[in-house]
Structures are given as C-alpha cells and as structure tokens.
Amino acid sequence: MEIIKNLVQTLIIIVILAVFLDMLLPTGQMKPYVKMVMGLLIIIAVLQAISGLLQQDWLQGVPRVKAQAGGPGPPLEEIVTAGKQLQLENQNKALEKYRQGISAQVLSLAKLSPEAKVVDADVKISDESEKESYGRIAHITLTVDLSAGQAENSGETGDPIQPVQINVGESGSSFKNTQEVDIPPELIGEIKKVKEYIAGFYNLSPDQVSINYINP
Template structure:
C-alpha cells in the first residue's frame, strides 16, 4: 500500500518537474499555453491513474480467473483425483477403524464370556456393519468358538448328564455310542444356547446373528 502511494506521489512530482522543465525549454510565450494544457492533462491523468489502474486490474482479475477455469482442465482433473484418493484413504481408515473395533469387541466378548461361563474361548470374531449414511456402526454378528474348561465345569456338566443318563441308556452299545454323542451334542447345544443368550442380552442381538461353536474337551485336544 505504502509503495503504491509513494510510487504515485513520485510519478506526480516527477511529472510536475518535467512540466516545469518544458516550460523553461519553450522558445516563446505564444506556445506556452498549449504546452501547459497538455502537461496539465498529463498530470491529471497521473493523479487519476490509481482509479484507472484499479478498474483495469479488476477487469484483468476476472478475465484471469475465467481463463484459469477455461484452459486449465488438468488442474480440475487432478483435483478430482485428489478427491478420489482422499475418498480411498477415508475408506481405508474406516476399514482399519472397523477392524480395530472388531478386534476390541472380540476381546471384550472373550473376556466377558470367560468371566461369565467357565469356558475357554478359543477364538472370537465380531463382525460389524458400518452404516455409511448415518456414520454409525453396529455389531452384525459374533462368531465364537468355546471350549469347556475341563475341571469343575466338566463335572457340572457330567452331573447334569448323569441325571439324564439313566433315561437314555436303554438301547444297545451302538445306541449308547449314539446317545453319548447325542449327549455330547446336547451338552454342546446347551452351552451354545446359554452363551448365545448371554451374548444376546449383553449386545442386544438376535439369535441368528450369534454363532457359538462348542468344542468338547476331548475334541479340542
């Protein structure tokens, strides 16, 4: 701003000096009035030049902006690619966040299940489903593989099984084998049902979203 002003003032001062020199340089007085008129016009032009410049620069600016929009299409495509890249990065980040959340949820589920039931969780997997419109995520499903702990829970289960056992042992050996497997499967189903219910209560999920696989202690080893 101050440079603009100083340049303007310098221009005016130098023009006035030039006018004075030219007045001195003139041969006679007859032409003096004409030259004075012209020099006065020049000085007025110099005084008005900032406004002039402002107007002209305004026009230039708009034209320049238009040109850039018109000719530099590459910049626009690069902008769109930048946007695409940012979208991709955003998606990657979302996926990473989702994965992290799934892992933590799985850890939590594992802990909770191990605390609540006397089972050993082999592996837990939590699937989440993110809602892009709302920007929220919810648990879509839980996969759980548990293994009953062999000591007291085995006893507890065998006690329940032994209650049932007399009812079942009626048939031949083969049926006994079958019933044992049935017993096992029923025990597994019982475990699965209980864990499923627990998870259903604690995570507010429907039953078909939870898949619990119970391994028999012998089978796991």
C-alpha cells in the same frame, strides 16, 4: 497499467525539460511563463491519460482472471475423490478397531462364565456402507476349548492351551460343530447359557451366535 506507465514517462520528460529550460533561460520575466506552460503540459498529459483510462475496455484486463477462474488448481471432483478415498480408508480402519474392540468385549463377557471355557471370540461386522445395517454386528463366533474343560473336570493341573492350526474349509478341520462332537451335557448347558446371554446382550438372534470347538 500501460497508460499510467506512459503518463509517468511523459511526466519525467516534461519535468526534466522544464528544469533544464528553467536553468538555461535567462533570468527575467520568462521564468513564470515557462513554469505555467510546463504546468499546462503536465495537466494535458494527465488529462490525456485519464481520458485514455475512461475509454479503455475495462474488461480487457479481466480475461486473464476469467480464464484462470476454472483453471487454477485441480478440479474439485479430483480433490473430493481423493478425500473420499482417504475417508473410506479411515472408515475401514475404524471398523477394524471397532471389530477388535467388540471381539474383546464379547470374550470378556463369555469368560464371566468360566465353566463354558470360551477361549476366543470372533465378531463379523456388516461392512457395506450403503446398507442400513452398516456397522451392526452380523455374526459372533465363540471358540470353546474342550480339552481345557476336560482337564479341569478330571482334576488335573491343566496344561496351558496349545495353539491350534485352523484350516477352515479343509476336511479334518480342528473346528467341529456341536452335532459332530461328544460334549459333556453340563458343558452344553453352560455354553447355551453363554450363547443366549451374549445374543441377548447385543440384541442379536441366537442364530447369529455360533460355537466352534477345538481339541475335542
């Protein structure tokens, strides 16, 4: 650009000089010669600029772009890492939604058999994305409210289910296993049916479905 800038400056000077010479010289046969000389000067200036352009190291202007080629913007790794982080957050959100959806579906299926008195369902999903089992149902826990069953059996109008404090891992937990609780034999049959039905529906082994009892 410097060469072209110099050329334009030279041309401006030549033309202004030519115009003033044209005015100041006496009228006569000199004027065409002035025009020719000035024209030749312009041609020389242009040719000089062209030869300068040809001799110029064309890569001289490139380093700026070359230097910036790796430079502009953050590196790709940084962008990909940030994007993958967002992707992971999305996956976790999707997994949670999926888990909630499946839990609701399991509960609905369990309630198809009202005698079993299943009041809650909790689904555990395999969340290790590297493993092949990612996204599969790992375990289902059904919660059965024994008091609701007893109330109905005894013909009472039945109070609504009271919220239960769940203290997992503590002694004296509200949750109890089948072996520890006295369960009416007809309820055991119903619960077993529900358990098998749900395990079959989701293509799980019966071990993957467990039952918890509340209000024994």
